[in-house]
Amino acid sequence: MSEKVVVIGGVAAGASAAAKARRTDEFSKIIIFERGPYVSFANCGLPYYLGGEIKERDELFLVTPERFKERFNIDVFVNHEVVKIHRDRKTVEVINHKSGERFEESYTKLMIATGGIPVRPPLEGADLKNIHSLWTVPDVDAVKTLVDSGRVRHAVIMGGGFVGIETAEALLQKGIQVTIVEKGNQLLSPWDPEMAGLVAQQLRRMGANVRLDVGIRRFLGAKTVETVELMDSTRLPADLVIISAGVQPELDLVVGAGLELGVTGGVLVNSRMQTSDPDIYAGGDIVESTHFITGQKVRVPLAGPANKQGRVAGANMVGGNMEFRGVINTSIIKVGPMTAARTGLNEKEAREAGLDYYTTFTVSPDHAGYYPGAEPMIVKLIVEKLSGRLLGGQVVGTRGIDKRIDILATAIYGKMTVFDLENLDLAYAPPFSSAKDPCIMAGFVAANVARGELQTVTGMEVLERLAEGRDVQILDVRTPDEYTRGHIPGAVNIPVDQFRNRLHEIDKTKEKILYCGIGYRSYLAYKILEHHGFKNIKNLGAGYHGWKMVEGLRNRKQ
C-alpha cells in the first residue's frame, strides 16, 4: 500500500528523505513544501560563494524543483510555508506566499525537516540595515551585493563558530577589515580551548581582529549600521555585521502539533527517526540524536547527520526499515591554510559525562619528512583511563588533517582503544604518510601512558604550575640554539645528547617537567632519568609546540 508523503523543508534532511522515499517506493505520492525560494541548496557552500572560491551562484543548487519532478516524480512547492499540522485529520495547513492562498494538504506520512534559524539576539539596533545572517541563499545574495559594491571597509562578525569563521575568511579575502566578537572564552566551542586557540592565532595572522570574552551591547547607526558597541564599551566601526551567534531549531510546528521534545529541547525521535506520533518523522537540525559514546541525547546540527537521518526517515516512511545509529560530532573547518578538526568528546564533554580520562598531544609530519612538503600537525587524544578507549580526537595543522580526523572518527565508531590505534595498518608511501602515521604515533604515546611507560603533562598544566608558583624543575632538552630562540620561562637547557653525562644537574627532589620540540627527544631523556632512579618526571605533550599553544591563551584577551 503506497503512502502519501509530505515533507516539510526541502534542504538537507528533507531533500534526502524525499529522494530515498522515492527510491524505496515508486508509487507513493511525495510532496515537498519549502518555505524559502530554494530547495536542496548547498548551505555549507555559502561562505565559499561569498569568498569567491565558488564562482557560479548556480553551483549552490544541488537539485532543482524541475529535477525533483522529472527524475524523482516528487512535487516541490517553494515559497510554501506549512503553518500548522492537524494530526487529528492528518493534514498540513499551507500558505503559498506568492499567491497568498491558504490550503490543507493531507498526508499518510509526514516528515518535518524545518531545520534551524539563526539566533537573532534582541539587541538595540539589531534591525539596522546591513546586519545579516549567512544562512540562506537570499542572505548570501544580500551580503555579496553589499561586499561587491565596494562599500564595506569594516565588518564585525558576532560569534566565533563555523559560519562566523568561514565568513571572516571570505571577507578578509575581499580586503575587508574583520573583527570577530565572541562572548565565550574561545572560538569554536566544540574544540578544547588550546586547540581552538590555534585557530584564533591563525585568524590573527590572516589579519582578523579576534575579540574573546566580550559580548556586543548594541548596534549604532542612522539607517544602516555604522558602529558596534561591545560590553566593555569598545566601539568598532562596521559597514556590515554578520550574526552567527548560533542556530536554534525551528520548532513552532512541532510544538504546535504537540509532539514530544527531548531533554535537549530538540524533537524526540527513535532510531527510525519517528517522533512521538508514529506517522510523523523528523530529521536534521531540529532533532536530538543519541551520542554514540555516552548514549546521552545531544543536538548536532550538521549536514552529515542530517543527510543520513533524512535517508533513514525517507526509507521508513514508505515501508523500509532503517536505523540512524547516532552521532559522534565529527567536524572540520578550513581557516586559510590551516585546518582544524574534531571528533568524539572534548574534555568538557568527557568531564560532564563523568568519564575518567587523560589526554595526549603529539606533533607529527603529515608525510615522510624526507619527501618534500611535509607539514607538522598536532594530534590531541582524549582517552578513557583503565580501558584505554578512545573518547575523542582533535587535529590541527595544514595538510592531511581531514584524513587523520576520519581515521579517529572511524576508530571511535568501532569502539577502539589506543592499543588498537597504535596497531592500525595504515597506508604508507612517502608522499602520503610516514611508516608511523600521525594517528599511529598518537596511539603509541597514548598506549605508552596507558601501560605506565610514560607520564605526561599538558601545556595547560605547565601554565597552571607556573601561575601557582610551584617549585618544579623544567628541563629543555633541545639544542642550545633552539633554547636561545625561545623557551619556557625558568627552563634549564640540557640537550638530550648530553643528558647521560649531566644527570647530576637534575634535582632529585622536585617534580621534573621535560620538553623538547615535539616531545620525542624529551621522551628519551625521560626514560634515561627514570632508569637512573629519578621519580616524579613528566613529559610535556607536543613539547614546545604544546607550550606555545597555551602561551597564546594567556595573551588571549585583547
Add this chain to the structure above:
Amino acid sequence: MSEKVVVIGGVAAGASAAAKARRTDEFSKIIIFERGPYVSFANCGLPYYLGGEIKERDELFLVTPERFKERFNIDVFVNHEVVKIHRDRKTVEVINHKSGERFEESYTKLMIATGGIPVRPPLEGADLKNIHSLWTVPDVDAVKTLVDSGRVRHAVIMGGGFVGIETAEALLQKGIQVTIVEKGNQLLSPWDPEMAGLVAQQLRRMGANVRLDVGIRRFLGAKTVETVELMDSTRLPADLVIISAGVQPELDLVVGAGLELGVTGGVLVNSRMQTSDPDIYAGGDIVESTHFITGQKVRVPLAGPANKQGRVAGANMVGGNMEFRGVINTSIIKVGPMTAARTGLNEKEAREAGLDYYTTFTVSPDHAGYYPGAEPMIVKLIVEKLSGRLLGGQVVGTRGIDKRIDILATAIYGKMTVFDLENLDLAYAPPFSSAKDPCIMAGFVAANVARGELQTVTGMEVLERLAEGRDVQILDVRTPDEYTRGHIPGAVNIPVDQFRNRLHEIDKTKEKILYCGIGYRSYLAYKILEHHGFKNIKNLGAGYHGWKMVEGLRNRKQ
C-alpha cells in the same frame, strides 16, 4: 637484569627494535651490525631521490650511526656482516668487510632483521653492466649516476610492482623512454585486475610502454646491456635495466641457525616477535605475519609492519611485553597524478580464504562537487555475504585516496560491516568531503546490496556476458549526448528522466543491465523497473566508468 642485545640489520625493523630497546631499558648493551654501508635509510624514498623530488641525498638517512651513539647509546657497526649464529654459545660470527677481520660477539638477546634482497632472475646476460636493482643507497647511486650522465635513452623495467612503477615514473620524468615488462597479467598483484588496469592506463598516458603477460628471455649487449629480448622474441633497446621482480627474504642466517620457518617460507614468530628460540627475535621482511581477517599466515614485506614489529621486538627483548597484532596489507602508490590504494583482502585472496563475498564499485568526488577542484575516485569494496563484514577495499583516483583507504583500513581493523560504514560520522566541510563521503557512499551501496534492495553487476561480468554472446538488454540511462560520446556495445539509450514513460521499450524476458555515468541515475531507473514488476535487473557498478575500466583490460595485451 640488563641484556646484551645484538641486532642484525639496521634499517626499518632493526633500527626500530634497537631504539625501542633503549627506551625500554637504559642499561642494556645494544649493538647493531649492518652488512651495508648505511643504517636507517629511507628505502621507500629511493625512487623519489632518483626522480628528483627528494633533492638532497642526505635526506635519505634518517638516523646516522653517530646519532645512534650519542642519543641512544647504541653501537652501530656498518659494513659488518653477521655470517653465522652460534645458538649453543649465544654468539654471532661477524666479518668486518673494511678490515677483513672476523670475530665473535656474544648476545643474551638477538634480533634478526636481515630484510629482503631483490630476486635476481638467472637469465642470460643478467651480469651485463647497467642492470640494477633499486633497493639500497649504492643501487640508487649507481642508477642516478648513469641517468644523470644523459646516456640513458631507453630503460626496461622488469616487474610491475611498487618499485618498478615508482622507478618508471622517476625515469619518465627524466625524459627516458620506459618499458615495463611484467610476466603476470596485471601490474600490482595485490590489487584486483580492473583496479590495477587503471594504473596501467595511467602509466601509458604518461608515456610508458606497459607489456603484460610476457617475460624477459635474455639480456643482450657487449659489456653493457643494449637490448632486452622478451619471451615473444620482441627486442627492446635498453641502456638501463631495472630489476624489480620481487624481493626474497634473506634467510641464510635463520636457516643456518636451525630456526623454524613458517608455511609461507618466512621466519615463524609468535605475536611477541619471538622465533622458535626464545632468545632470538625477528621482524621485517623476513618474518611471516598473521592476517588480521583470515588468521592465515602471510608475508607482507612493507615498511609499516616492519617498524611496528621492530618496536614490539625491541621492547620485549629487554623486559617489555608487547604484541604485534597482525597485518591487513594496506598499501598505496602514487603514479603521476593518480593514486592507487588497497587494504584487506582482494578478490583472489577472499576466494582462496574460502570466503563468500560480493563486490561493489562506486564513483564519488573527493569533496563537494560545488567546491572547486573535486575529482572522482573509484571505490571498490569486497564484502562478506550474509554478515556484511568488510573484507577489503581498493580506491583509485587523484585526490583524497590515502584518506579513504585509511578509513577502510581502520574499519577493517575494527571488524566493521558495511552497515557500520554507511553510518560513519566523518568530517564534512566542502573543501574536504561531501555530506556523503565516498566511503559512506560505498557503504550505502554495499548495504543496499546486503539488504536486497539492489542487485549489481561488475564491468567484468558485463564483459563476460558479451564475450559469451548472452542475450541481455543493456540500458544506458544517460542523456543522448553522453550516449553518443561512447557507450557499451549494444546498449539502448533510455534517459532516466524518460524512463517512466518508456517502460514498454524494455524487454520483460531478458536480463537487464542498467548503467549511467557512475551508477546513481541507473539505480533510480532500477528502482522504477523493479517497482513496476520487472525482474532480473542489474545495476552496473561505477556505471560507464566501471565499463571503461574493464574495456581497457580487453585491449591489455600489446
